[in-house]
Amino acid sequence: MIEDDLILENELATKVIGIAIDVHSQLGPGLLENAYKQVLAYKLQKAGIFVEVEKKMPLLIDGISIEVGYSIDILVERKLVLELKSVEILNDVHFA
Numbered sequence: 128m129i130e131d132d133l134i135l136e137n138e139l140a141t142k143v144i145g146i147a148i149d150v151h152s153q154l155g156p157g158l159l160e161n162a163y164k165q166v167l168a169y170k171l172q173k174a175g176i177f178v179e180v181e182k183k184m185p186l187l188i189d190g191i192s193i194e195v196g197y198s199i200d201i202l203v204e205r206k207l208v209l210e211l212k213s214v215e216i217l218n219d220v221h222f223a
Contacts, residue, residue, distance in 0.1 A: 136206055136207070139176075139203065139204060139206065139207060140207060142174070142176070143171065143176070143203055143207060143209070146167065146170050146171055146174060147167055147209075149170065150163060150166050150167050150170055151163070154166060158213060159213055160200075160211050160212065160213040162213075163211055163213060164180065164200055164201060164211050165180075167201065167209070167211070168180045168201055171201070171203065176203060176204060177203070177204050177205070178201050178202065178203055178204075179199070179201070179202040179205075180200070180201055181198050181199070181200070182198065182199040182201075182202040183196070183197075183198055183199075184196055184197040184198070184199055185197075
C-alpha cells in the first residue's frame with residue numbers, strides 16, 4: 128500500500144514537473160513569481176489536477192496553532208508542495 132502511494136506520488140511529481148517545464152518554455156525567464164504561479168496553477172487545473180494556490184498553513188509552537196503562519200505557493204493534490212522562485216540565482220536562503 129505504501130509502495131503504491133509512492134508510485135502515484137512519483138507519477139504526480141513527474142507530471143507536475145513536465146507542466147512546469149512547459150510553462151517556463153512558453154513564458155520564458157524574467158517574469159515575476161506571481162505570473163508563473165498563476166499560469167502554472169491554471170495549467171495544472173486544466174490537466175485535471177487539484178491545486179490550492181496560496182494555501183495557508185498554521186505554525187505550531189508550544190501546542191498552539193498560529194494561523195498567520197506559512198503560505199504554500201501551490202499545494203498539488205494535498206500531497207505536493209510547490210514553492211516557486213523567480214530569481215536570477217538560487218542562494219542558500221531559497222532552500223528550506
